[in-house]
Amino acid sequence: MTESSDAVAVATQFGRALRAEGVEAGPGRIAGFCRAAALVEPRDLYWAGRATLVAGPRDLPVYDRVFASFFTGAPTETAQPSVRVHVEGTLETELEVALASSIELLRQKTFADCSPEEIAELARLMEEMPLAVPRRRSRRRTAARSGSPDLRRTLRRSFRTGGEPLERAWSRRRVQQRRVVFLLDVSGSMTEYSRALVMFAHAALRAGRRWEAFCFGTRLTRVTRALATADPDEALRRAAEEVVDWNGGTRIGESLKRFLDEYGHRGMARGAVVVICSDGLEVGDPDLLGQQMARLSRLAHRVVWLNPLKEHAEYEPLVRGMRAALPHVDVFSSGGSLASLDALRRELGAL
Structure with missing residues (x-):
C-alpha cells in the first residue's frame, strides 16, 4: 500500500500493475474505473474495478490476484472470483484523492512522456474541451432595437406615413468569430x-469553421481539409500523407514567408489569431524569420507562440x-501538455 503522499497515483499505479500482468487496462478503462469507484463504497471497490478494467473472463484470475496483492498486501495467489474483497483503513481517504486525479495526472504529463495509448486518450479529452473562440465586431451591420440610426430603413418606413420619419430604425455592427x-x-x-x-488542431477545427491549420518543416503544407474528419487517427494519417517533410528539417522563416505571400495578405491572417507551435530551432536565416514575424504581427490581431521546451523551468x-x-x-x-493547452484555450477567448 502506498503512503499518503503518494495517494494521488493509486488508481494509475493499479492500472499499470494490471497492464504489467497482461490485462488491457488502458487510460480509458482507468478513467472509467475512477468514475465508477467514486460512486461506490470502499468495500465495493473490487466490483467497480472488475466491471470497468476487466475485458473478458480470461482476465478475471489475473485481476483477482493483482487486486489482492495491490490493495491488501496479500500473497499473489489466485483469488476466488466469488470472494468480495474488503478495503479498510486509510484507503478510503487516499482513494478519493486518487480517483479524482487519474485524468489530472494525464493532463499535467508532458506529451514527450506519453505512450501511444495516452496520446489517444488525450485526443478524446481534447474533443471534449470547449474552445473559447475570440470575437470581433464586423463592418457589416444588422437591425437592432437600439444603437446607431439606420437612415435607409428609416426613410423606407417613412413612405407609409407620407414621408414623415415617425418610425425610426436602428442598427448595430455584427459580432463574429475571429479566424x-x-x-x-x-x-x-x-x-x-x-x-x-x-x-489539438483537429479538435479546434471541429469546433468552428473559421479555423485553419498548416504544417511546416522545410516547406509549408495546408492541412485544414485533411483534419476535417471526425476520427482523430484518420485525420492524423491523412495529414501525414500530405506533409512530405514530416520529421525533416526546420525552416520557419521560409515557411512563414510562403504563408504570408500566398495566404496571409489575401485575408487569412488579417485580424486573425495566429498560433505558431514550434521549438524555434531554425536552421535557416534567423533574420528572415524576424522579418516575417514583423510582417505577421502587423497583419494579425494577436500572435501566439507555443514552445514545448518552455515546459522546463530551466528553459x-x-x-x-x-x-x-x-x-x-x-x-x-x-x-507541451494538455493542462497548458487548456490554459491557452481560456486565454484565446480573452484575446
Whole structure:
C-alpha cells in the first residue's frame, strides 16, 4: 500500500500493475474505473474495478490476484472470483484523492512522456474541451432595437406615413468569430510533440469553421481539409500523407514567408489569431524569420507562440530563431501538455 503522499497515483499505479500482468487496462478503462469507484463504497471497490478494467473472463484470475496483492498486501495467489474483497483503513481517504486525479495526472504529463495509448486518450479529452473562440465586431451591420440610426430603413418606413420619419430604425455592427490559424512545426526536433499538437488542431477545427491549420518543416503544407474528419487517427494519417517533410528539417522563416505571400495578405491572417507551435530551432536565416514575424504581427490581431521546451523551468529562449521571433510575439506559452493547452484555450477567448 502506498503512503499518503503518494495517494494521488493509486488508481494509475493499479492500472499499470494490471497492464504489467497482461490485462488491457488502458487510460480509458482507468478513467472509467475512477468514475465508477467514486460512486461506490470502499468495500465495493473490487466490483467497480472488475466491471470497468476487466475485458473478458480470461482476465478475471489475473485481476483477482493483482487486486489482492495491490490493495491488501496479500500473497499473489489466485483469488476466488466469488470472494468480495474488503478495503479498510486509510484507503478510503487516499482513494478519493486518487480517483479524482487519474485524468489530472494525464493532463499535467508532458506529451514527450506519453505512450501511444495516452496520446489517444488525450485526443478524446481534447474533443471534449470547449474552445473559447475570440470575437470581433464586423463592418457589416444588422437591425437592432437600439444603437446607431439606420437612415435607409428609416426613410423606407417613412413612405407609409407620407414621408414623415415617425418610425425610426436602428442598427448595430455584427459580432463574429475571429479566424484562428495554426502553424504546426512537424520537423524532427518536434517529433515528441507534433502528434499531440496536430490532435489539438483537429479538435479546434471541429469546433468552428473559421479555423485553419498548416504544417511546416522545410516547406509549408495546408492541412485544414485533411483534419476535417471526425476520427482523430484518420485525420492524423491523412495529414501525414500530405506533409512530405514530416520529421525533416526546420525552416520557419521560409515557411512563414510562403504563408504570408500566398495566404496571409489575401485575408487569412488579417485580424486573425495566429498560433505558431514550434521549438524555434531554425536552421535557416534567423533574420528572415524576424522579418516575417514583423510582417505577421502587423497583419494579425494577436500572435501566439507555443514552445514545448518552455515546459522546463530551466528553459531560456537562447536559440537564434526564438530570439528573432520573440519581439513580435504577444503570448509566449508552452503547449507541451494538455493542462497548458487548456490554459491557452481560456486565454484565446480573452484575446
